[in-house]
Amino acid sequence: MITTVADPILVSSVPQSTMEVTRESYKGKIHPDWCPGCGDFSVLAAIQKALTELSLQPHQVITISGIGCSSNLPGFINTYGMHTLHGRGLAVATGMKMANHELTVIATGGDGDGFGIGGNHFLHAMRRNVDLTYIVMDNQIYGLTTGQTSPTSVMGMQTKSTPEGNLENPINPIPLAMVGGATFVARGFSGKQAHLVEVLKQAIEHKGFSFVDVFSPCVTYNLDNTYKWFKPRVKLLEDEDHDSNDFHAAMDRGYQWGDEIPVGVFWRRDDLLSLNDLEPVLSEGGPLAYRSLGLSVDQSDRLIAEMM
Amino acid sequence: MVKRKDANAENSASVDFAIAIGGAAGQGIATPGNILARIFARRGLRLNAYNAYQSIIRGGHTFLTIRASDRPIWSMGDSLDIMIPLNQDTMDRHLHVIPSGSAVIYDEAKIQPSNAPAGVQLCPLPIKELIAGNKLAANTVAVAVVLSLLGIEFDDLEDALERIFARKGDAVVASNREIAQLGYDYASANFIAFPYKVPRLSKGLAVVTGNEAAAMGALAAGMKFYAAYPMSPATGVLMYIARHARDLGVIVRQVEDELGVINMVIGAAHAGCRAMCATSGGGFALMTEAIGMSGMIETPIVCIDVQRAGPATGVPTKTEQGDLWQILGAGQGDYPRLIVAPTSHADLFNTIPELFNLTDKYQCPGLVLSDLLISEGTASVDPDELNFHPTIDRGQMIFPDGDSANPYGGYNDNSYLRYKNTESGISPRAVPGVPGHLHVAASDEHDEDGTLISDEFTNPHKRRMMVEKRARKMTTVLDAIQPPEIVGPEIAEFTLVGFGSTWGVILEAIEKLANEEGMIGNQLHIKWIVPFHADVVSRILNQAKRVIIVENNFSGQFARYLRSETGFKASGYIRKYDGEPFMPHHIVDGVKVLLEGETDLYVPTHEMVV
Numbered sequence: 001m002i003t004t005v006a007d008p009i010l011v012s013s014v015p016q017s018t019m020e021v022t023r024e025s026y027k028g029k030i031h032p033d034w035c036p037g038c039g040d041f042s043v044l045a046a047i048q049k050a051l052t053e054l055s056l057q058p059h060q061v062i063t064i065s066g067i068g069c070s071s072n073l074p075g076f077i078n079t080y081g082m083h084t085l086h087g088r089g090l091a092v093a094t095g096m097k098m099a100n101h102e103l104t105v106i107a108t109g110g111d112g113d114g115f116g117i118g119g120n121h122f123l124h125a126m127r128r129n130v131d132l133t134y135i136v137m138d139n140q141i142y143g144l145t146t147g148q149t150s151p152t153s154v155m156g157m158q159t160k161s162t163p164e165g166n167l168e169n170p171i172n173p174i175p176l177a178m179v180g181g182a183t184f185v186a187r188g189f190s191g192k193q194a195h196l197v198e199v200l201k202q203a204i205e206h207k208g209f210s211f212v213d214v215f216s217p218c219v220t221y222n223l224d225n226t227y228k229w230f231k232p233r234v235k236l237l238e239d240e241d242h243d244s245n246d247f248h249a250a251m252d253r254g255y256q257w258g259d260e261i262p263v264g265v266f267w268r269r270d271d272l273l274s275l276n277d278l279e280p281v282l283s284e285g286g287p288l289a290y291r292s293l294g295l296s297v298d299q300s301d302r303l304i305a306e307m308m
Numbered sequence: 309m310v311k312r313k314d315a316n317a318e319n320s321a322s323v324d325f326a327i328a329i330g331g332a333a334g335q336g337i338a339t340p341g342n343i344l345a346r347i348f349a350r351r352g353l354r355l356n357a358y359n360a361y362q363s364i365i366r367g368g369h370t371f372l373t374i375r376a377s378d379r380p381i382w383s384m385g386d387s388l389d390i391m392i393p394l395n396q397d398t399m400d401r402h403l404h405v406i407p408s409g410s411a412v413i414y415d416e417a418k419i420q421p422s423n424a425p426a427g428v429q430l431c432p433l434p435i436k437e438l439i440a441g442n443k444l445a446a447n448t449v450a451v452a453v454v455l456s457l458l459g460i461e462f463d464d465l466e467d468a469l470e471r472i473f474a475r476k477g478d479a480v481v482a483s484n485r486e487i488a489q490l491g492y493d494y495a496s497a498n499f500i501a502f503p504y505k506v507p508r509l510s511k512g513l514a515v516v517t518g519n520e521a522a523a524m525g526a527l528a529a530g531m532k533f534y535a536a537y538p539m540s541p542a543t544g545v546l547m548y549i550a551r552h553a554r555d556l557g558v559i560v561r562q563v564e565d566e567l568g569v570i571n572m573v574i575g576a577a578h579a580g581c582r583a584m585c586a587t588s589g590g591g592f593a594l595m596t597e598a599i600g601m602s603g604m605i606e607t608p609i610v611c612i613d614v615q616r617a618g619p620a621t622g623v624p625t626k627t628e629q630g631d632l633w634q635i636l637g638a639g640q641g642d643y644p645r646l647i648v649a650p651t652s653h654a655d656l657f658n659t660i661p662e663l664f665n666l667t668d669k670y671q672c673p674g675l676v677l678s679d680l681l682i683s684e685g686t687a688s689v690d691p692d693e694l695n696f697h698p699t700i701d702r703g704q705m706i707f708p709d710g711d712s713a714n715p716y717g718g719y720n721d722n723s724y725l726r727y728k729n730t731e732s733g734i735s736p737r738a739v740p741g742v743p744g745h746l747h748v749a750a751s752d753e754h755d756e757d758g759t760l761i762s763d764e765f766t767n768p769h770k771r772r773m774m775v776e777k778r779a780r781k782m783t784t785v786l787d788a789i790q791p792p793e794i795v796g797p798e799i800a801e802f803t804l805v806g807f808g809s810t811w812g813v814i815l816e817a818i819e820k821l822a823n824e825e826g827m828i829g830n831q832l833h834i835k836w837i838v839p840f841h842a843d844v845v846s847r848i849l850n851q852a853k854r855v856i857i858v859e860n861n862f863s864g865q866f867a868r869y870l871r872s873e874t875g876f877k878a879s880g881y882i883r884k885y886d887g888e889p890f891m892p893h894h895i896v897d898g899v900k901v902l903l904e905g906e907t908d909l910y911v912p913t914h915e916m917v918v
Contacts, residue, residue: 014741015708017715029720033764058716062740064575067751074748075760078720080740081748082578083760085601088571091563095575095583096740098559099533103579103740121571124564281559288559289580289739290707293530293700299556300696303524307514307691308350 012286014060014102023052025078032076039190039216039227040070040137046193047106047135048077050200061104064093066113069144070137070216073108087118090125090134097132100287101276104204105132112142115151115171126180126209131274133203133210136173137190139218140225147221157224173213174254178247178267184210185250185267189234190217191227192263199265208274215263230261237264244268323353323504324377326385327454330402330918331394334366340392340447341372343468344454345515345686348376351464352509355688356812358384358681358889360918363540363624369397371918374686378507382652382812386893389502390457392450393419403428405915411499413453415446431457431499438490445487452491459505462492514691518683519544519586521653521694522612522676525660526584527556528696531610533576533583535561535569537591540624541680542614545586566591570598570611578607578749580707580739582664586612586676589631590621592638599673600639605749606727606737606778608667608674610660615679617887626887627680629808629860632837632869635675642775644670644782647837649677649808653687654694655835661698666788669703670781671737677837679860681889682809704736712744719746725756729773733780782839791841794848796830802899803852805878806859807834807866810890814858817895829899837869846874856880856902858895880908888914 019025026048034040051061061079065071067086074081080103084092093107114122114136125134141159142148148161152173156165177185184206188196196214203210215234217227242264243249250267276282285291295303327344329337341357349355353376362368375385389410393399396419399412406412408427416432424430431453439445448469455465465488473481516524523545526534534553536546546562553560559576563569569585577583587595592613602609615631617623635647646666650656656678667674718724718738726747728735735756738745748754752762753771761770794803796818806814811833821827832848834840849855855878857867862885871877880902884890894912901910 011708011710013708015711015715015743017711017743019715021716025716027720030759059741059743059746072760072763075750075758078716078746080746081758082575082605083748083750083752084571084574085597085751088567088598091568091571092575092578094561095533095535095572095577096579097575098561098572099576099579099581099583100739100741120564121568124568279559280554281557285557287579287741288532288557289576290741291532291557293532293582293702295528295556295696297697300528302555303527303552303696304514304691304694307516307520307689308346308512 012290014100014287017057017059021052021055021057023048025058026051028076028078030075032072034069035220037219038069039139039218040073042190042193043070043135043137043196043214043216044073044076046188046196046200049197050204053197054201054204056104060102061106062096063106063108064096065089065107066109066118068110068113070108070110071113087113087116087121089113090118090121093132094125094128094130097130097276098279099289101131101282102287106204107132107134109136110143111136111138111140111152112150115173123180126177126182126211128275129181129183129208129272131207131209131276133212135200135212135214137216138173138213139216139222141218141222143218143221154224172254174266175251177211178250178254182211183208183269183272184265186210186212186265187263188212188214189230189263190214191231192234195236195263202265206268207270207277208272233259233261234263235260237262237266322377322379323506324379324381324385325389325458326373326375326387327390327392328371328373328388328402329392329394330369330371330398332367332397333361333364333370335394336447337370337372337394339472340451341374343451343472344374346471347455347460347464347468349513349515349688351460351506352511352513353378353506353688354381354513355515355686356381356384357686359684360888360916361625369401369918371398371916378509381816383816383892386891390454392454394447395419401917411457413450429500431495433491433494438494439487442483442487445484448484448488449491452488453495453499456492456495457499457501459501462489465492511690513688515686516653516689517544517686518653518656518678519614520548521657522586522660522678522683523548524694525657526610527552527558528698529661529664530582530700531558531584531664532581533559533573535563535572535585537563537566537569537587539588539591541616541684542586542588542612544684545612566594567598570595573609574598574602574607577609578605578740580705584610584612586614588614588616589618589634592631592634596638597640599645599675600641600643601751602673603639603643603645603778604751606671606735607749608671610663610667610674610676612676612678614683615677623887625680627860627889628885628887629679629810630865630885631677632865635677636837636869638675642779644672644778645838646670646672646674646785647677648674649835649837650682651808651811651833651835653682654689656682657694661695661700665699665701666785668705669701669734670785671703671734672781677808679809704734706736706738706742706745708742715743716746717744719748719757722757726758727754727756727774727777729756729777732784733777786839786841789836789839791844792832792834794830794832797828798830800828800830800853802829802854802856802903803832803849804829804895804899805832805834805849805855805857805870807837810858810860813890813892814895816892817899820892820896821899825896825900827899840873842873845870846876849874849876854879854903856882856899858882858890860884860890880910882910882912884912886914888916888918
């Protein structure tokens, strides 16, 4: 099993197991240390259900996060996982997907991680259309640093860093993702878990960059955008005859905020190839990470000839 | 300028000459430079070229120096034998420092010589008549004149023109050949050739830049993923790999910033690829947090810092060895990593596979400290010196080899501990996709199984265990690297110490001091910064008579590092921080001044204003 040679690869694909996948398969041995009532519990459960219902096998999935309360998620789900640096989850996930495109790559994090410190990677991961699913647990607050304003905190919101009220406009992640080039843009609410599971299943199955912004209330530090606040406002797009292939309708829905806040699949397009599908190096030969190393004599001869 | 050995006999054992081409950026200096370099190297001459340029696409002043010899040379040397000014500015800047016996080749219609020193042969050319309207071929005439003066047969130029212009079609080749012939014949008829002829040696050599050498070394090592953000002077690595990626099955990404670059590289490396990136000091500064993560999650990567003059944006096109303490301090906290400063083009090539093997074995980041001088500099190499098929040792890795008893186990059933507290500190590393080896790699401190011990499970005993586990890996790595040794006579008046790219110029300075001044010195050059052979270095330096540290920065970063690792204090220092590399005579002059004992610091003046 342990290799010390140049050509260690015994299989050229991620193995498929015959063992059945159940909810248990995705249960981690550590119980999440989120605050009781945190929206992230429901997101975690929804991801586990979606993966189970899609019959994906835990060793074929990798969950990659940044830093923050929600970014602790990889420690609580039984898949391969990485808990990276603040804001960098998407960059790591992109490298992972390109190096092993047979894995199902799920990136998770919070609104500060994804839209603040990681904002640049968010934009570029979307335009690259890498085939991965990015789930943001959006609680509109910095939780792990005990309650400061976030890029999605609404104007006027009082936080520990804006004690007199937030003066800045928030980011609206839905239109941002649409113009950024994400090919699947959706929103969920941790108070509507069954709906979230359906959205996540579509996102994971989508071939390209899928983005799911999830209202995941912080019960400790955001006393404005609570379950109670969201519940009467959240409306399912699926109930409203929304055409997720209609960009302009999706934009209009994305900007809707206030008494009615839509959740569901706003926008998707399936006519573009993902970056990993476009990359000729990946067209055959299995995952890059499993290929044998070193140059052939022909290859090195060509490199030498060029120098002469 | 220092006197050169006279090589007047046709079959003299040694020729050693330098040609400079100067002009504004955009005037086409690269092509004639490239033609000359290839002709010399194909004849088997050793070559070293340095391009002094500026951060400008059109205009300014660019000055390319190509030195060649039939014996090994390691720097651009001290003297010019031929100058080709392509504009008046170049003529005015440099004519007064051109030594007697040299030649200056220029377009007589455009450029006037100011006051040429005695003994300089002026070679004005009627370019307009010779090129008959083909303006692009003007520089070909200058190349032809150079070859005529050096006694190189016209056939060599014909060959070179065919190779260089083949892509542009037969007409371009034919026109250049015709114009070259006119220039060659004009020179034979009107100018005095040098009193020696450049020999043809039995074995042709290759021409390579340091960036290309690093890229090729990585490809030879089996690197499969490369990411970069363009930054001078490291961009050459990206361009070389991008050009060959499809053919060699390598994925290259140009990423939005260096934070993205290094994290993408870590993602690919964690998947199981050998992955690399290169940048300069500013980009490296952005990468440092993630380099610490590579150490923490024990995912090996290779990262090259091609130093340029700093701080901040600094002087993007000039060289310096000013990032030593940045690279030593890269990433917060204590963690094991390797730092190596290659000493020549061939060494840069061969070091990359060695470093990949070590980083795989020790599961830590490997950092390469190069600089503009070596990475953008051009040199000849014997292809046999480059090991294109190095041993590839991936250390203790676990790749998929089929199903496992509990494919979804690993973490949950404790059957696999990614960070197992082994005696060596090295824990077998499973890549994602292997059944039965599930785990989380966490940048937070973690237990043997990967569980975070940063929050609920914080435990000082476990934290200590994990710090020591990672650190323990470094106890054996010193044995895996070559200790530095004295080069030159054992008994010497002085010992010159440097690190990285200055190896060659220091070696040449020591030869000059011995040959021309009768001053006997030797050299201790440091390549491996971390780990550092402190005992070996201490023993050598404590036996040396006078130790002088030569480095390309202001504050003596290497001298401080040496002192921190060994307690050794040198008796003199030669430092240069004007953006230009050392020339051998700068070090020669410095040693002479320092040995007089009036001062312990010598800062040479760079005579050429480029």
